[in-house]
Amino acid sequence: MTYGDSGERVIEVTGLRRRYGAPGGKPGRAPRRDARGAKDHASERNGKVFEAVRGIDFSVARGELFALLGTNGAGKTSTVELLEGLAAPTDGRVRVLGHDPFTERAKVRPRVGVMLQEGGFPSELTVLETVRMWAGCTSGARPAGEALELVGLGGRGNVRVKQLSGGERRRLDLALALLGRPEVLFLDEPTTGLDTEARHRTWELVRELRAGGTTVLMTTHYLEEAEELADRLAIMHQGRIAAEGRVADVVATQPSRISFELPPGFLVGDLPPLPELGITGHELAPGGVVRLHTQELQRAATGLLVWAQDKGIELRGLDVRSATLEEAFLQIAKGLEGDA
Structure with a gap:
């Protein structure tokens, strides 16, 4: 309803x-x-x-x-x-x-x-x-x-x-x-x-x-x-x-997130072309954890999983999630800091 x-x-x-x-x-x-x-x-x-x-x-x-x-x-x-x-x-x-x-x-x-x-x-x-x-x-x-x-x-x-x-x-x-x-x-x-x-x-x-x-x-x-x-x-x-x-x-104004452990022997550059998957930003955190940001979560996640399957590898610690209202609220508030 x-x-x-x-x-x-x-x-x-x-x-x-x-x-x-x-x-x-x-x-x-x-x-x-x-x-x-x-x-x-x-x-x-x-x-x-x-x-x-x-x-x-x-x-x-x-x-x-x-x-x-x-x-x-x-x-x-x-x-x-x-x-x-x-x-x-x-x-x-x-x-x-x-x-x-x-x-x-x-x-x-x-x-x-x-x-x-x-x-x-x-x-x-x-x-x-x-x-x-x-x-x-x-x-x-x-x-x-x-x-x-x-x-x-x-x-x-x-x-x-x-x-x-x-x-x-x-x-x-x-x-x-x-x-x-x-x-x-x-x-x-x-x-x-x-x-x-x-x-x-x-x-x-x-x-x-x-x-x-x-x-x-x-x-x-x-x-x-x-x-x-x-x-x-x-x-x-x-x-x-x-x-x-x-x-x-x-x-939806805030990006969704995908994170996983980079497989042994792989570099971030070995991932499929990130812009082609709709990924707008990435970072490599301590412990080899890759964090990706996207406004097209399904497209990005599907592309990564297909790539991993083709390579025969497992994306350990895979976490795929949409943004939350709290994240949107904090970003809006941060963007308005200092406004009169």
Whole structure:
């Protein structure tokens, strides 16, 4: 199944800008901190205006999972806050489900679920009391027990919030975001603090929600999470979008790799003509390991294997792999170092 094929754009962002501070040194609202305690942006710099989001455009189709990536300070949280209707843009246009999420909040909020980076629950309430309290403020809320079962907290209802682990609190955040059966779900660092098993369970839940037609916009520092879940993504850098597209297309901008041990008695020059195999670069590492780079992995690998078979030799330690999202992300970030 291909997600987002309906063509309906449920999130539309055009020319979006957000500044903090004001001329004359008037401070703006302080930014939230992420789960690691680091700011997602600097709101003020010595009383000067700081532009956290600098004119970005993107859209998200119904039933699509869109990941917003970037290092701390890239502008992700500032962008998500505008989509959630927590603040008005300095400039540009935001539409969620066809409405301005800030000025038409009453039309948007009942149809949207929001999982913040940190929930801030009353510590003395039990988990079940917390969900019931939240349900009282949610239109068409699903039963509290059902919400807890969805996130694997069904057996923790009578535990006080202050006794929950950090990972359990994140799952409680997610349960509250799902109470109203949202059409659009915002997930801000959803699996921070979760162990491996809980992270994979959350991934499965997100997949089920997306398969049911829920549109998801997610920020995450875990690149394997974005690679696993996202249909499309955008990589932000200093308030701008540096790369956007399907995960496979973003990854394909980086070369694939082939490595193997050079057979005894052979030199790199004895290999078949590398450019003819679509190999764009090579290096000889310690231990006689040859590393090749190519944008045409199948063609290059096939040519090498045919050559080895014709020579009657074995390519020991053969490793053939495509690039990863992490490699693409790091290369994009490296290429932008020093940009203003």
